[in-house]
Amino acid sequence: MTDPEFMDHAERLLLAVERSCDRISETSDADLDSQRSGGMVTITFPNRSQIVINLQKPLHEVWMASQSGGYHYRFDGTHWQDTKGAGEFFACLSREASRQAGVPLEFSAQA
Template sequence: MSQAAYNEAIEATLIAIEDALDNCDWDIDYERADAVLTLTLEDNGSQVILSRQSAVQELWVAARSGGYHLSFDDSANKPAWKCSTTGEDLPTLLDRVLSEQQGEPVSLNLDI
């Protein structure tokens, strides 16, 4: 993947996450500082951090349960960010780690 294609994919992904957070039923604040998007669960103050890793063309997710490295897989019918350790796509991974940290099911209804 070219660097330009990676930058376009990551930017579209971060915007989609921000849009999903604006429309979800949970009190999840977010702050974006250049290459880092920090999600804060208002109920308990825990955070999930997404960071752009341009050098390796990955998206990293840091949560209480660990760190996850996702690569953009455009070989399938629907391109998606896939975790190298769990095999989860980004929407599934985010819902899981947010649910674990919230202590109840969280769904962002993220469509990317």
């Protein structure tokens, strides 16, 4: 994958995260605050915990840090998959965000 291809896919991922946060905040009682700064999105929950999603351009990876740990994702041509087998990015983000929010939340690439 070239650098421009990585950035194209990674930017779409970050935009989908932001749109998912907006949708969740508008359609549920979950009050998520998402802030974007360059290649990083920080999601803050009402209990002040955070999930940070950060682009690692030199490695062509997306990193996610949550209360349960850190995850690294690479694009496989279709989805962003965890480099250690923990699954697809949006499924993992949904699981981690639900855990931190205390209510079921669903993030999607088609937010």
